[in-house]
Amino acid sequence: MKIKGDFRCHLFALVLIFVGFQVSVHGRLLSVSKPDPDDAAATARWLVSQNNWGVLNTISSDLGGAPFGNVVSFSDGLPDEGHGIPYFYLTTLDPTARNALSDQRSSLTISEYPIGTCGKKDPENPSCAKITLTGKLKLVDEKSKEADFARNALFSKHPEMKGWPKGHNFQFFTLDIEDIFLIDWFGGPKPLTVDQYLHPKTYKLAFTL
Template identity: 35%
Template sequence: MLRCTPSLLCIMLALAAGAQAARVNLRGLSMANDEELVVGFPRPPHDQHALMARWLVHQTSWGVLSTLDRDTGEPMGGVLSHSDGSRHDASGRLFFYMSPMDELTQNIVAHANCTFTVSEDQIHTSTDPTTSTSSSSLPAYRPCAGLDPEEPPCARATLLGHLAPVPPAEQPRAQQALFARHPRMADWPADHHFTFYELHVSSLHLLSWYGGMALVEGADYYAARPEGQPQLMR
């Protein structure tokens, strides 16, 4: 602790130090609140399978892409960021930003068919998936109300289809969707030759409740629309 005789200078220094500490505390509180509050659509009922899949795709920001190794044909998976639009725009179209230096991209060039899996466990909400209702008693940042990611009420979807480069006319839309959710992508190195890709969904497997997987056709997936207005979710 600093010791000094009472003087105008000491008083001014003490006030300045207190103000700086207050600014730091307020800044930290503001950042914590901003990180906790995320705009999202309300969670749909678990038995609305196509809508639940659309909700999962929109609310998540990454998943696991599974491909076949271009040389051995062995299955290979990897984490990949995705977006179907900004927080207020749920298009259902799965866009990716991929480099030819990535072995997943090399596999896709050889075998375009793939799967992409997303899990509700990465979504930070205060909704209890066993009741599909919001609960203020659930702590923030506790996905799936504390369930294990493998338990059926913690929804997950595996989308099947083929991955293809986005045509030039559609690239501005893909860029807007991805950079809105993943702003750091805009600064990724140009010499890695990143390209926009889209997964064209032919069907999907969804588990959102007890009783086994639900099979959803791609046409039904694209036809579903998230209901309600975007809201702040913890």
């Protein structure tokens, strides 16, 4: 009986190791590999999915209409299941949410640099990718299905958000993307429509591996 027990135990451990290995290998493939820079849509989606913070820019009502950037956390879905549309958890105690409620014009700027895949390149080197999604920053109806999606997307990537003070009245916001500015190589911005970004052929394939 003891031998059978030990055998079961070892078999169980081997299965666990095997499963763990598969998960980690799949996780790495999906989450770290940078797409080919020629594939603008895949690169853009990878950048947005792999980063979890950026600078959210609004028109400042306090500062004479100046463009006002603010460091924010964001998420476009569960880890390694990004959908490309960024969500934010903001409070009107902060100027960014207040600005957006009076003028929705906004952009979100993300750099590849903090992901750690730019090596020794300068952060402004064109092959260290950067993206700016420009559009309208909109409040998400807190009783909608979209709010459920936003909550799962944000709280899975930013666990401490669950404990942020209730009294600060944090609310979900999203960026309705209208224009994409992507630099991921030499030669200027890559042409990329919002539709191409939201429905990337190769990146979708990567998720089904």
